[in-house]
Amino acid sequence: MTDSTPITVSIVEDNRGTRNTISSILRKSEGIQCVSVHETGEDALENIPKYQPRVVLMDINLPGMSGIECVARLKQKLPETEVLMITAYEDPEPIFDCLRAGASGYLLKTVPLTEVVEAIHRSTQGGVPMSASVARRLIGFFNEPQKSSSEVEALSNREREVLEFLAQGFYDKDIADKLGISIGTVRNHLQRMYRKLHVRSRTEAVLKFLGK
8 A cells, every 4th residue: 555645844944045946846746745944953953843854855054053963963853854965065075974964865956856856755765865976976985995894894795786876875676676686685785784884774884884
């Protein structure tokens, strides 16, 4: 039976034009319900918990509290909520800072709004949505020499392949199709990786693999 419950979304964005554009698109998108909009991290931290959204779209460069700090504090209150960063920053360090804070994905403001809608759906299906250029930067770290910990070295070649696709924003079905294996096998690989890396989420697994 298909779950027809809409995905509830809150927006944290200080630019009025951007905020209105995103909220307008979300309100017209099937299967999504925009439940609140916030101009500052302080307002978001105080009021978003009242709405218990499944997904939050968060800007990094907010007045006062930064989006990165807001993510970290919001995840303490709502650990099950997925937070997607929407920002102009493409440098690696802000990307890793956001992921370390608990963000589930990282999108550039230059992406089509249809991609934002798709990312919302992906984040609730186990994906780690990334703009293409951001994903390329992350994948670049896989090709650089790393100081591998014993935990990372314990991963099998297949587990490393799964993690690499995970960093590109693919979710379970995508990875299964690309590797020619079942979704159940992908999930088994993920669970084994979590145990080997001593992590609890996909984002933590990717960060540890990248040495971040």
